[in-house]
Amino acid sequence: MKTRHILPFATTALMAALSGCGGESANINPEPNAVAYINGSCASTAKNCVEFALDYPVDGLNFTCSSDTSKTYITMIEPKSNAATGKCSEGDKVHFFIQEKTNQYIDLGTVSLSDIGMVSTAGAGYPRLSVLDMARGLTGRQATSLSSSDETIQVATAIVRLLQALSVEGGGTIAGDIQPLTITTLKKEQLANIAESVEVGDYRSGAYASILRPWVDVSQVSQDDAYQALNTLVYMNNSASYQANYPILAKEDSQLPQGLYGCNLADCKSTVADLKHLIGQYQLITDRSGYTFGYGMQWKGAVSANTTNPILTVSGELIRKVRPERMVAAAQTTWVNPLNKRIQGPFRFSVNDNAADDFKITQGKVFNDYLIAGTEGFYKLLTKSTTANPADYGQWQQTIGTDQFKGSFDAYKFFSVNFLDNRVFKTQKNVPLGSRYIFPIYATLTFNFDGGTTTDSIKLGVVLDEDGNIRTDIAPNATETDMSGQCAAIRQSGAEYVDTNGVQQYRIGVLGATDIDNKAVTLRMILANPKFHKLDGAVIGLNTKIEAVEGGNGQVVGGARANIGNLVAANSTRITLSDFNGSTVKWSNIYHAQLATYVAQNPALATDADKALVKAQGGAVSLDVAECYNPNKVRI
Structure with a gap:
């Protein structure tokens, strides 16, 4: 048997592919205290060195590491990863500020690295250190809501307003938009012109604006623009791909991730005849507006006993003998809370039309901006804690008839989105008056099928929108093979959209980053709705691989980018x-690939419909602008 599982590609491959995705290393003079690593106290490859990335891309922000406060470091934007990074030793407290050879300074708070990341996770993307983390360091309180009345949100908004004012002053940035900012040594030396330092009380009272006026005029950025920019950062930090697998490496009572596993009894090792096991996997996308959607599959049933490694016995036997059941997550906002990184729950996957049968994720917490642990051993490994905390574990439940299934899961967060550089991502919100912009881009995806499974190509209308999300643009009276659009605007937005034609549209993806060298935007999409007909279950750009454990080549779902240089340069469409x-x-269609194992192992039980589905596992896809798209929009 070739048991298939899904693994994300190494992020280093993505970084290499996006070697020109915006941002340049700033020309900054070293601080007076000469150090070996200008953007941190340790080498990235050293044991116990934690490299973090700021959510607001600032090059030249001062910081110290508590393990040696005599040395000052600065954050630096790396041209390959497009991230503003710094490094301190595991467990350090990082103090951020702006200062250069002056008595006056701007305090930006102290953040405990243990709250951000216990280990370096560069292979999956650096753990994010946010403006909200800095504000929490100043107020001593975690924000409890994104309301402007929350004290920590107020301080975070003030910090963003300050950074926005510096960015607008430097040119090329419109207030409210997040773009790379370089704070030069010369600019920091000019803090000598202010009468006193800026500290937490000044953010609370609003006095920071008048104190800083000789250095930067923050009034050029309104409070509303700063608050909107903060919201953009908060949702950007959460926007990523999330994935859980069924047990692959699991071993009883070990520190290895166990995967998505559970049963219908209190003791999953019971030998009673009523015991049924459940394994599953899913892939989700959280977009830049805070909505999460995707799909997965589950296998459940009784298995024979095996005392050597019962969890892996369950996986192998269920995948061979049981037809996988799809479970679909419509767009919802009950996934990870962007403020406390906990699953708000219940996050629902539907398995049929009866909501009572929904597979529900009830709890879990993201650690290191990378992982949710489902079991005690993996939790302790991840957090480096000797104390268990079951309230943080990933858990799920599902009721089917009289069976009440419960269990745990481990989930990976990977390929977090980044800011979108306005040299490529041009919208009405981020270009000057009188300037041309190109987003939203109305386009048509054309899907072809490998293996001669169908002679029809299928067209799907999509919108790469002005918020960095992707939605459908399906015209009225669409057919199964032609779901192209009419460039309709949105009349009603939320978890799903209704356009001006009265047609329901769907959230299907997100833009990941901008690629300056290629004038492109990276993207990823999941189509999970029966409305997509033969495309239901198709995924694009997830950068995953369906492995065939016992040999074979597996199935690759690579990365994807939309090359829009002609639109940027106004050369053509x-x-x-x-x-x-x-x-x-x-x-690729991941469900069809998993179904193929069942069909191969059970040819007499598989239906003709199943056999037809496994022949449609993927193919080539192309992108063209829609005929109705206007490439010459101007901000007025």
């Missing part, structure tokens, strides 16, 4: 879709 190597993008 021709755009293309390619992977990070410039080759044709392939779409």
